[in-house]
């Protein structure tokens with residue numbers, strides 16, 4: 060048998076390619092981080108700051124504020140949100156067994172948004188002790204609950220005996236989105252002026268409001284979700300063959316699905332809570348990675364975190380320089396770049412949407 | 415060691431598709447399940463693999479599967495479903511490796527390639543699974559199943575292949591090849607339970623045959639006992655003749671054309 064095997068043409072090792080890609084993406088991410096720290100409305104430049112830090116010269120007050128209180132938290136939030144969006148997209152696609160599933164497209168983002176809006180508008184009415192208990196975690200946590208409820212509902216509606224109907228999933232997503240939008244609309248009427256400002260700003264999808272407080276609010280939830288998601292690689296690979304076969308090869312399917320749904324909800328919820336609706340990262344990033352190094356979730360998920368963070372940070376740079384000194388909402392940038400890619404995916408793989 | 419099912423009942427909603435079926439399949443045997451479309455073969459197999467909720471008991475190598483974790487079951491039996499749909503563009507060899515995920519044979523990295531060679535598809539290892547023809551895809555799935563329980567006997571315990579129509583879309587040469595794979599797995603001490611439609615192929619390769627009809631067990635026994643004109647005509651509801659040409663002992667089933 061061995062002799063027979065040696066005569067075979069070499070099989071491309073996509074696992075090795077994915078690992079190489081891992082380092083490439085990590086390098087790219089570092090470059091994106093530098094670009095992000097370098098860019099901004101004030102004339103503070105990274106190289107100048109670095110030189111002075113090396114020489115041991117004190118930074119000016121402006122430099123400190125710009126760097127530590129504006130650009131660094133913005134970068135940290137971009138890292139977290141980009142990774143969260145891309146990974147929750149990849150997990151959702153694995154869970155629904157379809158490359159078109161994306162939290163933003165199928166209403167999970169809307170559900171999370173509704174949770175966040177509820178927290179912003181009604182949070183003030185909560186008893187003081189509860190507010191003190193939840194602190195600034197209230198909005199991300201409410202968004203997580205909203206995302207979780209909508210993911211669960213979506214899965215119930217569109218999956219029967221381990222098979223997901225794409226048509227049902229997308230239509231249910233539209234219904235969920237409409238419902239969340241309507242309830243949010245009602246809430247806007249009862250909101251006071253300050254809350255309204257919060258809502259408008261938040262709804263545009265932006266990293267501009269970044270602060271260490273927000274990073275600390277969303278960070279733990281996102282990191283937890285990423286950790287859980289990275290453990291799902293094997294299970295999601297098995298699920299690609301259907302729920303029954305996944306169980307046959309030894310995967311605890313029910314538990315895996317619950318973890319996946321929680322991870323998607325936590326990552327999407329926390330990301331939406333701090334940055335509003337930023338679309339297309341979750342669908343474009345996993346798709347590009349599958350083209351480059353195959354669909355194996357064990358490498359896809361970590362690579363999605365890297366590429367998602369990189370792309371979101373770069374989109375944020377574009378948002379800041381495109382119409383400087385004004386700033387575009389980042390959701391507009393990701394939509395302009397992402398929507399055509401999404402259409403291209405549809406065009407190339409029209410069969411995917413067939414039920 | 416054996417695979418024993420007692421009084422299995424499976425219902426879809428209020429309709430019972432399997433109504434109290436029992437089976438004793440022995441390691442070392444190829445046990446075939448035959449019966450008309452909709453008679454509950456796949457459903458019964460679904461109970462044996464624990465993938466459908468059922469009433470009754472299934473004892474795999476002496477242990478009730480209700481007490482086993484998915485990975486414990488996966489270590490002792492592999493399952494070929496009647497149809498699979500792969501969600502993402504994995505290559506052929508990647509699909510076969512999915513069978514190793516339970517971690518039993520995980521370290522043996524040449525097993526997937528050898529399993530592919532076993533079904534005659536090693537040269538397709540790098541192709542996209544989604545591009546394969548129906549029969550090729552079915553053989554790749556068989557390779558995945560073989561890779562999962564590569565050794566027919568491990569630590570003194572037989573392993574099991576549960577196959578739902580393993581040859582249904584194969585050409586005649588590959589039908590024979592796949593049945594011989596199943597047989598040699600059984601001869602080496604493993605157990606095979608296979609749902610079959612081709613009665614003559616079944617007669618050649620099965621040691622025991624279970625005939626299901628409308629969710630009930632109509633007959634169980636050696637091919638020469640079960641493949642009789644009477645039993646088959648009752649099971650399938652049409653007139654079937656059985657003769658025994660050489661080699662002796664292997665019945666041959668022929669439909670009687672009603673209109674000639």
Ligand SMILES: Nc1ncnc2c1ncn2[C@@H]1O[C@H](COP(=O)(O)OP(=O)(O)OP(=O)(O)O)[C@@H](O)[C@H]1O
Nearest residue numbers: 220426431449450451452453454455456457458496
């Ligand atoms: N998911 C389901 N929901 C409802 N009824 C089902 C389901 N699956 C199977 N059935 C019904 O249960 C009965 C047995 O089905 P099963 O798939 O076990 O038949 P089978 O013997 O494997 O048939 P075939 O030879 O066509 O594969 C059939 O009447 C079928 O319609």
Ligand SMILES: [Mg+2]
Nearest residue numbers: 455456457496
């Ligand atoms: Mg069947």
